[in-house]
Each structure stands twice: as structure tokens, then as C-alpha cells.
Amino acid sequence: MKKLLLFIFFLISTSHIYSQGLSVDIQTGLSSFKMTDLKKLNSSIHMPFKTKLLSDYPAYYYFQPSIFLTLKNINVGLSYSFHATGSRISRKDYSGEYYFDTKVKSNSYSLNLEYNTTQNIKANIFIYSELGILKSFLNLKEYFDLYDKNLINDKYYFTSKNNYFEPGIKITYPIRGLSFALNFGYFFQFGKGSFQQTGNSKNTLTIKAKPNWAGYRIGISIRYQLS
Secondary structure, eight states: OHHHHHHHHHHHHHHHHHOSEEEEEEEEEEEOOOOHHHHHHHHTOOOSSOOEEEEESOOEEEEEEEEEEEETTEEEEEEEEEEEEEEEEEEEETTEEEEEEEEEEEEEEEEEEEEESSTTOSSEEEEEEEEEEEEEEEEEEEEEEETTEEEEEEEEEEEEEEEEEEEEEEEEEEETTEEEEEEEEEEEEESOOOOEEOTTOSSOOOOOOOOOOOEEEEEEEEEEEOO
16 A cells, blocks of 8 residues: 555656646446356355345446556556445245345456557547456355244355456547546456455355456546646
């Protein structure tokens, strides 16, 4: 965190010497996720009665604020991004209720590069890349109530650390001092960081799984020039 703050200070303090300006960017959009190991975990759940998979890590919205320094036709920046998804296996009738819920989220920090391929054109096309680290948080909850008697009520908490790379293209258009953009990218996760149980878990559980946030990223953003 100290290195990140020092780099932000460097961007601000040198922007008037080497750059054409400093800007802030807010992006949101839709992301998909593979989550291969966690989907296998769902398929391993077997109960003596029939259950239904109601949700299996669907695409979901993400949020990403950034700060950029413009150096001629290249933008250099730092970003934070938040992603989340989950799943549910369930069965409910007159006799009781069963569900197995999985919630997974991530915090990511990255170094960003954007290259402007269309100089002196109002609508610009950028090639961009993000290289960063991500920390994932996994919450599992299994609940079973039969004839008003609680048989299972277990919660588990896990974390993992990995890295990622996201290349893509971005189309920008300025309107009244602001820059609006549409971006298309693909998120590649790499690293061997499997989920490790945290000390906050109510019970102990061992799983051999890691998150897989790989998937497309389609977003819109707005950028404001600070200097």
C-alpha cells in the first residue's frame, strides 16, 4: 500500500513537468467468470433428496476507479476494481429447507497502460492493458432445516491471492470537458493461489480449489481531466 501511495504522489507531483495532464476515471460494466473449481465443488454436493442449481456464478457488474497520467499519446495509470458473483443449490417444500450458498468477491490493484492509435481524431481508439494483483474472498454457507429442526447450519470463509492481465480496446469520445468511453477486454488470471481457510471460520473444511475470474469485460466509463 505504501508503494501504491508513493506512486500516486509521483504521478501528481510530476504531471506538470512531463505530461499533458492528470485525470480520474470511473468505470463500470459487466464481467463473466469461469470459476471452474468452484463449479466442480457444486457438482460434488449430493443429498438424499433432489436439489436444484438456481445460480452458478453468472456474469455480474464490476466497479473500477482509476487515476491516469497522460504522456503524449500514452496514458499511465493505477486502478482498483471490485468483482463479485456466486451460486446457490436449493430445495424447499412443506417439510423443510436446504440450501448451499457460495459468495465470492475480489479486490484488484493494477498498473494500466493505454495507447492512443488515432491521433487528432475526436473519437479515439485506445489499445489498453492492465497488470495487477487480486485478493479473493470466498464465503460458503450450508443450511438444512427439517420439520422445524435445524440439522445443518455451517459457515466457512476462505481467501486467496493471484495475479491477472487484461488486454483490450477502448473507444473514447469527449463531451463538454468530459471523456466518455466504451471498452472491450478479456481478463486472464494466473498464479497458483488456492483458497485457504481463515481464522474466522465457524467450522473447519478443506477444499482444493482456486478462483478463476477469467472472462470478458464490457464496460463504460467517464473521465475528468484534473490538470
